[in-house]
Structures are given as structure tokens and as C-alpha cells.
Amino acid sequence: MILIEGLPEEVFQHLIRPTSLRSRIWKHFLGVYHVSANEYVHLIKKGKSCVYDKVRNDTFRTLATDKKFLERVNEEMLIRVLNALAWKMKSFSACENQSITYVQGMNVLAAPFLFTMSEIDAFFSFATFIQTCCPLYVTPTLQGVHFGLKLLDQCLQILDPKLFNYLKSKNLTAEIYALSSVLTLCACTPPLEQVLKLWDFLLAYGVHLNILCVIAQLILMRDQLLEAQSPMKLLRTMPELNAKSVINLTVQLVQQIPDKLYDLLVRHPFDPSVENALKNFTKKK
Template sequence: MTSSHTATTVAAFNKILNQPKLQRSNRTTNDVVEGVKRLRRLILVEGIPSAADPTLRSRIWKIFLRVNDISSDEFASYVSRGPCSVRDKIRNDTFRTLATDRGFKERVSEEMLVRLLEAFVWRNQDRQNSAAAPRLNFTYVQGMNVLAAPFLYTLPSELEAFYCFSRFIEFHCPLYVQPTLEGVHRGLKLLDRCLKTVDPELYAHLRSKNLSAEIYAFPSVLTLCACTPPLDQVLQLWDFLLAFGVHLNVLCVIAQLLLIREEVMNSPSPMRLLRTFPPLEALPVIGIAVTLVRDLPADLYEELVKHPYEIR
């Protein structure tokens, strides 16, 4: 991408983001819907030029997540309570979060992760005890540390990261973080069904080796591919998932399989290849995922859309 083209793309994003309707703290649903439509198109066609304007991604994520109200006093009150009931469980995971990514470690400390996750636990403990308790309860579960990492890396403050992460968990993929990981297991079953539909030969080969998605794709589904480096590609993939829906991560995992299809088909032991996916390449993965949507029956795609949040 040339510098002039990048500048034009940055200007196009800023034109949408700087609209007075989107800048208002009391922006309406219609304001957001129209802005989101235009941002989605730009993300799919151009991608977010975050290197040229480091503020773009955080501003766009807040629009997609509809994060309007941020209270520093509320966040500070959660942090001031100190260790929560699952502090040891959190600490057992946070030290190894994206441990091989130097850039992440330089920007996000383990203490930041612990503070955010404990604040989330305190927030939901209060909500469970309130008169308007939510239908689902939330606490810390496996994988939540990795899901929090992109928010702390991308958002300009812990405060904003906390509210974006909370909104994301509670509204976009609540079933992924239940104690049973119900949404994750549903996603893995749907991955098998979608793969069988779009590439029955590859599906049959994997099944002949006793390989189901539960065995080889659990980390990728659990973390929405955030476990597969490099981080800059993860963030680009998450731009797409936040724009169009986290359900599409299942198809993004299939896309990664299709990119190494030949090696998998020719391997007598595919699990050796699948134990660690190759470095993530967001653009080809997104391109394949978008085309796969058209190959799925309507009823299967509807299940896919709803699986992160619909309570059965």
C-alpha cells in the first residue's frame, strides 16, 4: 500500500469516526448502526491502517462494542478491593499470556492483566447480588487471560480496556466463558460440521486419523485465534471478528486448515502439523472465511451465528 493510499484510507476512517453523531456520548442505536456499516466495508476492503494512525483501532473497537459509559470511580472501586476469590487461578494463567511476544510484554504487564481480570470478577459478583441479576453468571475461566490481552494491548488505558473487555465477554461471547465452556464446545462441534460441508475429503481424512476439532482446534476456538502469533495479525483478525461477529472465528480456523490442506492430506500423522498452527496470516484467512459463508446451508450458518451467546 502506497503512502498516499494509506493516507486516503486513514482519512476515510477518520471521516466516519469524527462524525458529530458518533462523537456524542448519547449517540443513538441508529447512529451506531450506520457508522458500523461504513466501518465494516472499509475494514473488509482496506483493513485498519493502524501503523499510520495508532488511535484508529481502539476508537473503532469501542464503536463496534458500543462502549459509551466509562467510570473511573467504578473501576477504581473494584481494584481497591484487592484479591478476588479466584486470584490464584488468575495468577496461574496470567504469567504465560502471550509469553513469546516481546512487544506485548513490553506494553502489558502481568499486573495489568491481573487487575483487569479481578475487576471483572468483582463487577460480576456485584451484579449477581443485585436485584437485576443477569441470566448468566461470570467469573474467571480458562482462556479469559488470552481474551483480555488484545484489549490491554490495543486500548490506550486499563480503564478503557476493562470496559471493552467486559462488554465483549458479556454480550458477544458469554457462553465461551461459562464454567463448562459451553460456547467453545458448541463451536468445536460446529467446526466439524462446517468442515464436513465445505471440504468433505479433508474432514474424512482427519476423522480417519481420529482427529476431531475438539482435539486439534480447542485453543484456537477458545481464544478466538489469539493463541496463534504474531500479535499484529491477531489484531487484524479481531478487527474482522468485532466487525462481523465472533462466530466467524470457527470459519477462520477452517481457513487456516485449508491453507495447509496439502500438507495435512499428505501427512500420515496430521496431528503433528496441527499441534501448532503456522504463523497467522490474517488477510488470506479472512478472505477464505468470507467465501466459506456462502457454502454453508442457511440453518447451519444460523446455528453458527448464535452459538457464542444463545442459551438453549
């Protein structure tokens, strides 16, 4: 249904919203079937985490130009969720021997959850999302994000050599123009309503597809980029997101990616071994 028709529109008039269909579906995709108010309150009562100041430096900027978001999600909600998550991640990192922490951009990743769900549901869904879908995206070095950016270059070179070579001639690699889009799963590109539709797709089929979604956006603005003397000016503010167009093109692009490269794409948000595999793939080319 998400791929063919998309979820039906839901309109909420108030800050305190009933449980939405999207909320229930996202929780199902993430395997979030139980939330604990006691655990959340306990984490909040722990007070300021070691990254509290970093959180406060980012939260006031979160989707600051989106009036609908600001009407439904206040800064205090974001602060509570992100600070509580820092405490939860501290214990998770110790148990799993992974270095997961608060990094810049997590505030934008949390935003769609808080816009769609109650605060408690958003907290547990976001925590599960970080732990299971893209733990390497929130390491101190953004390891998974940088894997994704390298994979974006590799995929674009295969999918659209002319566009890739043109951007390369302008010294533009994905590391330069696509960091925000990869790190936030396109949540930094308005409007938020379209971001939610794109996330329906990513949560249903895999967040790794975000790399191809970014490429789809590039291809959709291909003519403008190829004609531009300074394509970075266009890439600095991507055109407004059209989820349906991006999803339809992404599905087509998937079929054109070699199996070995696609395997790396699938694993890059959570598997550290992708780094060496990617080096070997590049050498063989």
C-alpha cells in the same frame, strides 16, 4: 474499510500510548461509549476475588514469547483487569441468571484489548465483549466453546469433506485440535499484529465467524495436512496467522454454509438453546 483495505498501521513507541484508531473503532463496535475510572478503581479496591489464584496461575504465561506485547502490557495490568472483571461478572451473573466466571483462556482474550487500549478502556471493552458477544465462552463448562467445536466439525464436513474424513480417520475432531483457537478467537496463534487485524474483522462482522476463520486456516494448510502421517503435529502449532488470507477465505466460506447451520453458528456464543438445535440438526442429517 476493514474488509477491503484493513485499518491503517499505527506505531506506538511507548507503554503509555495515545488513543489509537483501532481502540476507538473497537469501542464503537462494542458500544462502549462511556468508561468510569471510579467504577474500575472501586472494583480493584475490593481486593482478591475468589478466582484470584486462578488468574495468577495464567497471567505470567500470557503471550510469553511476544516481545512487543511484553513491552507494552505487564502482568500486573492483566491481573488487575481480570480480577476486577471477576468482581464485575459476579454481580452481572446474579442479575442475568448466567454463570459467567474466570476460565483459563480469558487471559489471552484480554491481551489484545490491553495491547490496543489504555487499561481502563481495555477493562470496559473486555467486560462488554464477554457480556454481549460470547458469554457462553466463559461459563464453567465452556458451553459456547464446545458448541463452536461441534459446529466446526459440521461446517468442515460440508466445506471440505475430504479433509474432514482424513482428520476423522486419524481420530481428530475439533474438540481435540481446535479448542485453544476457538476459545481465544485465534489470539493464541502469533503474530499478535495479525491477530489484531483478524479481530477487526470479527468485531465488525461477528465473533461467530471465528469458527470459519479456524476452518480457513485448516484449508490454507490442507495439502500439508493430507500428506502428513501425523497431522496432529502440524495442528499443535498452527502456521503463523495471515489475517488477510484467512479473512478473504472466510468470506467465501460463509456463502457455502446452509442457512440453518449458519443460524446456529451466529447464536452459539450466547444462546444456550443451540445445544438442542444442534442435536436436532445432526439427527436430520
